Amino acid sequence: MRTTYREAMRAAMREAMQRDERVFLMGEDVGRYGGGFAVSLGLLEEFGPRRIRDTPLSEAAFVGAGIGAALGGMRPIVEVMTVNFSLLALDQIVNNAATLLHMSGGQFNVPLVIRMTTGGGRQLAAQHSHSLEGWLAHIPGLRILAPATLEDARGMLWTALEDPDPVLIFEHGSLYNVEGDLADDAGAVDIDRAVVRRAGADLSLITYGGTLSTALDAAEALAADGIDAEVLDLRSLRPLDDAAIRATVAKTHRAVVVDEGWRSGSLSAEVSARITESAFFDLDAPVGRVCSLEVPIPYARHLEEAALPSVARVAEAAREAVGAGA
Amino acid sequence: MNETDARSAVLQALREVAPDVEAEDLDPGARLRQDLELDSLDFLRLLELLAASTGVAAQEEDYASLTTVQSLVDYVAARA
Amino acid sequence: MPDLRMPSLGADMERGKVVEWLVRPGDYVHRGDLIAEVDTEKTVMEIESFEEGVLAEYLVELGQTVPVGTPIARVTGTPADVPAGPPATPIATPPDVASPDGAAATAAAERAVPPPIRHLAHRLDVDVDHIDGTGPAGAVTRADVEAAASAGPRSSAPPEPAAARPPRSSPRARRLADELGVDLARLTGTGPDGAVIGDDVRRAAEGRLEERPAGAVPAPTAGGDGADVRGERARAAERTASLRRAIGSLMARSKREIPHYYLSTTIDLSSALEWMRDENADLPLAERLVPAALLLAASARAAKQVPEMNGLFVDGAFRPSDAVHLGVAVALRGGGLVAPAIHDAERLAPGELMSALRDVVARARAGRLRRTEMSDPTITVTNLGDLGVESVFGVIYAPQVALVGFGRVVERPWAIEGLLGVRPVVTATLSADHRVSDGLRGGRFLALVDELLQKPEEL
Numbered sequence: 001m002r003t004t005y006r007e008a009m010r011a012a013m014r015e016a017m018q019r020d021e022r023v024f025l026m027g028e029d030v031g032r033y034g035g036g037f038a039v040s041l042g043l044l045e046e047f048g049p050r051r052i053r054d055t056p057l058s059e060a061a062f063v064g065a066g067i068g069a070a071l072g073g074m075r076p077i078v079e080v081m082t083v084n085f086s087l088l089a090l091d092q093i094v095n096n097a098a099t100l101l102h103m104s105g106g107q108f109n110v111p112l113v114i115r116m117t118t119g120g121g122r123q124l125a126a127q128h129s130h131s132l133e134g135w136l137a138h139i140p141g142l143r144i145l146a147p148a149t150l151e152d153a154r155g156m157l158w159t160a161l162e163d164p165d166p167v168l169i170f171e172h173g174s175l176y177n178v179e180g181d182l183a184d185d186a187g188a189v190d191i192d193r194a195v196v197r198r199a200g201a202d203l204s205l206i207t208y209g210g211t212l213s214t215a216l217d218a219a220e221a222l223a224a225d226g227i228d229a230e231v232l233d234l235r236s237l238r239p240l241d242d243a244a245i246r247a248t249v250a251k252t253h254r255a256v257v258v259d260e261g262w263r264s265g266s267l268s269a270e271v272s273a274r275i276t277e278s279a280f281f282d283l284d285a286p287v288g289r290v291c292s293l294e295v296p297i298p299y300a301r302h303l304e305e306a307a308l309p310s311v312a313r314v315a316e317a318a319r320e321a322v323g324a325g326a
Numbered sequence: 327m328n329e330t331d332a333r334s335a336v337l338q339a340l341r342e343v344a345p346d347v348e349a350e351d352l353d354p355g356a357r358l359r360q361d362l363e364l365d366s367l368d369f370l371r372l373l374e375l376l377a378a379s380t381g382v383a384a385q386e387e388d389y390a391s392l393t394t395v396q397s398l399v400d401y402v403a404a405r406a
Numbered sequence: 407m408p409d410l411r412m413p414s415l416g417a418d419m420e421r422g423k424v425v426e427w428l429v430r431p432g433d434y435v436h437r438g439d440l441i442a443e444v445d446t447e448k449t450v451m452e453i454e455s456f457e458e459g460v461l462a463e464y465l466v467e468l469g470q471t472v473p474v475g476t477p478i479a480r481v482t483g484t485p486a487d488v489p490a491g492p493p494a495t496p497i498a499t500p501p502d503v504a505s506p507d508g509a510a511a512t513a514a515a516e517r518a519v520p521p522p523i524r525h526l527a528h529r530l531d532v533d534v535d536h537i538d539g540t541g542p543a544g545a546v547t548r549a550d551v552e553a554a555a556s557a558g559p560r561s562s563a564p565p566e567p568a569a570a571r572p573p574r575s576s577p578r579a580r581r582l583a584d585e586l587g588v589d590l591a592r593l594t595g596t597g598p599d600g601a602v603i604g605d606d607v608r609r610a611a612e613g614r615l616e617e618r619p620a621g622a623v624p625a626p627t628a629g630g631d632g633a634d635v636r637g638e639r640a641r642a643a644e645r646t647a648s649l650r651r652a653i654g655s656l657m658a659r660s661k662r663e664i665p666h667y668y669l670s671t672t673i674d675l676s677s678a679l680e681w682m683r684d685e686n687a688d689l690p691l692a693e694r695l696v697p698a699a700l701l702l703a704a705s706a707r708a709a710k711q712v713p714e715m716n717g718l719f720v721d722g723a724f725r726p727s728d729a730v731h732l733g734v735a736v737a738l739r740g741g742g743l744v745a746p747a748i749h750d751a752e753r754l755a756p757g758e759l760m761s762a763l764r765d766v767v768a769r770a771r772a773g774r775l776r777r778t779e780m781s782d783p784t785i786t787v788t789n790l791g792d793l794g795v796e797s798v799f800g801v802i803y804a805p806q807v808a809l810v811g812f813g814r815v816v817e818r819p820w821a822i823e824g825l826l827g828v829r830p831v832v833t834a835t836l837s838a839d840h841r842v843s844d845g846l847r848g849g850r851f852l853a854l855v856d857e858l859l860q861k862p863e864e865l
Contacts, residue, residue, distance in 0.1 A: 281580075282578050285598045321598065322598075360794065363737075367767050370696060386694065
């Protein structure tokens with residue numbers, strides 16, 4: 001079946017609402033407008049206003065309402081238009097959703113799923129383009145997912161809804177229009193494991209979400225130079241699949257982490273640290289990182305392109321790691 | 327085949343299989359396994375080379391009697 | 407002023423013995439000066455000083471073996487601290503000058519030099535240990551440092567000898583170098599900025615075993631140049647010696663690290679040999695089997711069924727292998743042995759195994775083994791039967807965990823169902839790693855080899 005990332009995500013929500021009457025969607029413009037990125041287009045007509053709920057422009061209010069609904073036995077999907085806006089709801093997410101299970105001595109789970117768009121590359125400038133999932137991956141009590149493929153867009157949501165605790169799904173904005181083949185019977189997928197998207201022997205490109213395609217393209221470019229790169233898609237940013245990270249580094253002995261977040265205090269730093277902690281004696285080169293430049297993401301196309309991780313920068317870091325740097 | 331030709335064929339094959347053996351000064355009574363340290367694969371290779379150069383393909387039941395350089399020379403001389 | 411210590415003269419050096427002193431108490435020692443000859447158990451080497459000063463006393467006796475890092479001699483600050491001339495006895499108490507109870511070195515170390523003064527001295531390139539303090543209790547003052555600085559640079563200090571810096575190396579390279587007994591300092595790196603990486607170490611370790619063995623020396627052709635032949639022989643002897651050293655270090659490591667246990671059983675080969683004769687009757691000479699092919703086939707299949715015998719012990723854990731890459735110990739003419747792998751041996755019929763065996767043995771002797779064959783056997787078989795012995799208890803090739811041995815096929819009286827007959831039998835042995843398996847599993851393995859050899863047609 002020919003489909004897009006956007007349609008796969010919509011199919012996932014449709015299936016969830018068909019399968020479980022406790023599931024509903026709420027957020028800014030998710031109903032009549034069809035969603036800020038048109039992911040929920042048509043769902044209002046299909047499921048009606050009780051299950052596809054437009055909310056006021058207050059992230060704190062509707063995320064908080066989602067938490068309340070979850071505590072009350074519902075299975076809400078809350079859409080936050082971009083991760084930048086989620087900062088307005090950070091108190092609800094970090095102080096409530098993530099903590100209630102622990103603070104109630106295990107009495108109250110918060111079975112909430114929050115979907116949000118992340119990342120740049122679409123000339124939406126600094127207030128709509130940042131990649132802050134690494135911040136949220138810092139918080140115990142949350143599970144952080146980054147579907148990078150059609151299969152994961154189609155399959156992660158249901159598994160996330162099955163989870164009794166809050167799950168945040170980060171959809172990179174550049175992925176919505178990605179088109180590809182998806183099996184007709186595609187359904188729920190696991191949300192625990194990192195997956196090798198391309199096997200290779202010489203080094204590991206470790207990435208997730210929007211930069212998976214960057215890493216895969218870089219791997220192709222490197223193959224032309226005789227460098228055989230493995231690409232590991234993390235999929236889950238919290239918890240991280242330590243075993244998979246260890247395994248790929250034990251196999252290739254070199255790693256470059258590609259992360260659209262900024263380098264300082266980032267998820268790439270976390271991955272790099274774990275490699276050093278657990279696979280130090282398998283390393284043949286320092287762990288490399290390709291991240292966004294440390295500036296607010298620019299609006300101008302050429303500046304934005306220069307700020308984000310590119311195929312050329314990934315390939316260069318990879319060559320350096322294998323000792324084939326120019 | 328006369329004994330001289332047979333001997334030269336055997337020595338030629340031996341040089342091939344065991345280059346470190348001084349084939350020229352070889353005692354004809356030298357034992358292939360104990361003295362020349364040929365193992366079963368070397369022995370098989372030796373027979374193969376001899377089969378190629380003289381046309382004598384040793385039968386497996388004769389292996390047991392082919393223990394010395396001289397016995398090999400006689401065997402080839404009698405059959406080629 | 408620190409002591410001179412027993413240096414490590416190789417990754418595997420654990421202790422050393424001073425066999426000769428090259429300096430005497432009272433001698434002034436510069437950094438890089440040779441001070442003693444040390445026996446490292448492998449060789450005798452001259453060691454150099456990493457300190458400068460006057461040798462005050464020996465701390466170990468000649469011939470005394472001490473661990474690496476043990477202080478072997480004490481050095482005091484400068485010639486001025488020590489009276490001229492050697493003390494009366496070679497093992498003397500530290501000469502003292504400033505105080506009755508301590509060496510000058512101790513006094514210098516304990517002399518108060520406040521951090522700001524130290525900082526100033528560092529900035530002015532002045533060694534505070536070499537300045538006489540004019541402050542209270544001999545403390546060095548700001549003025550002392552400035553005076554020393556204006557008196558000129560530390561011209562009296564001899565330039566440091568350019569020390570041979572060990573090459574940059576990756577963590578994996580260091581781990582492998584340690585495991586494989588490779589000296590990093592002798593390698594050229596191919597990693598980032600020329601760092602030595604794991605594959606460089608691996609190549610070096612394999613290179614040792616791959617060096618063209620003596621058997622590979624081309625036979626001198628009639629009328630060949632005698633000098634050429636002699637040169638070739640000398641090189642061959644050198645290679646053999648180096649191969650011997652490599653085997654020695656590999657086996658020593660294996661014996662040191664692997665808790666071996668040994669099992670042995672005698673196997674009736676009559677069905678196997680009868681089957682082989684029938685097979686061979688229809689085969690051209692070049693395709694005939696030898697008993698070794700059957701023994702290898704049975705071992706490979708048994709290894710597949712007893713996974714504790716087949717795999718590698720790496721990083722403190724056993725990693726079983728799915729495929730059986732059967733190492734075959736091949737004695738090289740002229741000495742030494744290599745054990746290259748026959749890949750996926752459990753899937754080869756005896757005929758295929760036979761041709762793989764001939765191929766790998768021929769190439770081993772010609773020094774043309776491939777890198778993977780050298781590096782990846784998962785279990786090894788040694789067959790000393792051709793040399794006439796009845797059993798062999800081998801040393802496991804680390805990081806493998808089992809070694810199977812076969813002796814000579816001999817005829818023996820053999821009781822079968824209450825009757826005595828004469829049967830061809832072979833003694834099969836197993837050396838296995840107790841960290842991975844126990845005798846029970848090992849016994850299962852040998853029993854399986856036996857069972858498999860009773861039904862050679864199914865191999």
